[in-house]
Amino acid sequence: MSVGDTEKSTSDRGRLDKRRAIVEAALRVFARVGYAQASLDLIAAEAGVAKPTIYNHLGSKENLFRHVMTETAARANGKTMEVLESFPGAADGLRPGLEDVAGKLVACYTDEQSQAVRRLLYAEAVRFPDLFDQVRASGPDQFIEALAGRLARLANAGHLRIDDPIRAANQFIALVYEELPTLSTFGSRPLDPREAEKVAVAGVDTFLRAFGS
Amino acid sequence: MSVGDTEKSTSDRGRLDKRRAIVEAALRVFARVGYAQASLDLIAAEAGVAKPTIYNHLGSKENLFRHVMTETAARANGKTMEVLESFPGAADGLRPGLEDVAGKLVACYTDEQSQAVRRLLYAEAVRFPDLFDQVRASGPDQFIEALAGRLARLANAGHLRIDDPIRAANQFIALVYEELPTLSTFGSRPLDPREAEKVAVAGVDTFLRAFGS
DNA sequence: AGGTAATTGAACTCACCAGTTCATTTTCAC
DNA sequence: GTGAAAATGAACTGGTGAGTTCAATTACCT
Known part of the structure; x- marks a missing residue:
């Protein structure tokens, strides 16, 4: 208890x-x-x-649920953070590099377990608000921070024009994930990977149109 | 039944x-x-x-739920579609016009009832997948279509550079709503309206950087 | 006023499920 | 092989909630 x-x-x-x-x-x-x-x-x-x-x-059932959620979320988050290892560091091959990262992020996002946890987290946000906060703090918040760091480095080297890296990071993932949740009925339905790939590439394109130098 | x-x-x-x-x-x-x-x-x-x-x-309880969801969603959707009435039609005052629309859309999105329906829809997507589809088809899908039409008209008049209006519409709302869901713990927590306003303005800014002519 | 339909409250059925108990069996370490 | 820890299954408790029934009451229409 x-x-x-x-x-x-x-x-x-x-x-x-x-x-x-x-x-x-x-x-x-x-x-x-x-x-x-x-x-x-x-x-x-x-x-x-x-x-x-x-x-x-x-x-107890409640404890089992909490344990399953935090453990699975941590594993999914680890995979997402790993993607940033391959983040491009120079202007050379910037677009394909970002497209590559975007594609991998979409793969993480649409991973079956990852979607299951996200859906359950939203579904039970009323019953377990603390769990929601806990998982977000150790997952998305950290990730956005890390992504913002990478973007800031590129901007600092003159490869991108970015004022607010945190905002740019949020907009990057907003563009890349776009309507992924709705496309897959919030994860309760399979998603065409070719469609997801197109969305990611289009997201990178728009991002570079806005922030490329 | x-x-x-x-x-x-x-x-x-x-x-x-x-x-x-x-x-x-x-x-x-x-x-x-x-x-x-x-x-x-x-x-x-x-x-x-x-x-x-x-x-x-x-x-029955199930029928009550379905009725409440569809009715409330229809009302929220109506308000959202009304916002498009004030969509700018000319290059003159394009940015403030878009910012105005974006702000109104955020207001609709963060409306208490609107958030409640969305949260319940996601939460019960497993139990009521058909309800999810039904509401989305009569709501977001129609809205994106309408928004794409407005954007296409602006592009046609040379005020924007847009290839795929549907995609641009999706990206517009992705940018404007950005991390709204996470900011408010998916609607189970109040959201600072000033913060939301900033997000919307920044979204319009990025959109115009990418698609402005 | 009178009659009809809707509303009420209270009690009831039925099913489901979290959590527990316990006597028996399995597993494993030494 | 022996003994202790862990696992098993089956039965049981207590609580909750959907959906129903019905006799008594209330609101509305003419």
Whole structure:
């Protein structure tokens, strides 16, 4: 019940393979039917595990949900940050470099688990507002900051004309993701990757028209 | 249960003031606690109405939800389309005209009821995928179409340089709304209107840098 | 005033589900 | 192989909520 319980009940109780099976099954079930509709009997069956085992490992439905969300979000966020490694650093090949980054970001964004977490986060924002904040602070906020840094470096070297790097970073991802959420019915429907690629390239094009030097 | 029932059970059964009270209360309760957590006893109490009256008017919880969503979305959509009436038609005062439109659009987007519907639609996209499609088709899709038309007219008159009006329209709203959803924790938190105004102006600025002639 | 339809409240059915208990069995480490 | 920790399944509790029923009441129309 209390917040501090997380660390204790989340520690290394029980067998790890069971634990992993539970968490993976929970994500699938939550993503498929939502938090309220996901019964622990269903999750237990999907994980190939008995119901009391879930309680032994993770304590409660609420705690299970929090754990699944934060863990999956952290993994997705890690992949997104990795993309910035390949961010172009010079004017040479700037456009193809940005297109490459944009394409990879779209791939991260439309990754099945990533979409599932995002959808669940929005869906349960009323029930778990703190979870929403926590995940955003450790994910998108950090990412925007990092992207702004890369853009600022390019601007500083005279390759782009940018006044406010944070704003430019937000606009970059706004342009690149564009109507991705709506196109895929917010992740509950498969998205044509060729269409997504076109959107990303068009986004980069508009970005360079506005900020290229 | 079946789709055709909507028209019948939605018709003019019972007193209209009660009906209106029910629908308004239902939107408030759904927005506050979500679909699953909203009990009909709670909605009845909030509407100042007996529970059987709800069933007399609207048949079932599911039907009540559908009705509330489509009706509220239609009203919000109407307001958004009205904004396009003031869309600038000439190069003269283009920037302030676009800023004006952008500001009004942000106001529509951040309207309390509008945000509530959007949040509920995303939250319940898994349970009501058809509802999501229906609302989007009669709302955003139409709006983008209309906005693209206005932009195309400006481009045709040589005031903007636009190849693909639909894409430009999507990018316009992507830039103007930017990180509005995240800023307000997807509508579950108040948003500073001055901040929103700045985002809109910056969006128009970037749009004009990219597409101005 | 009188009659009809809508409304009310309260009690009730039925189903679902979180969380617990416990006796039994499996797993694994030494 | 033995013993302790973990897992199992099945049954059980307690709570909640959708949807219904009905007899009594209230509002509206003429």
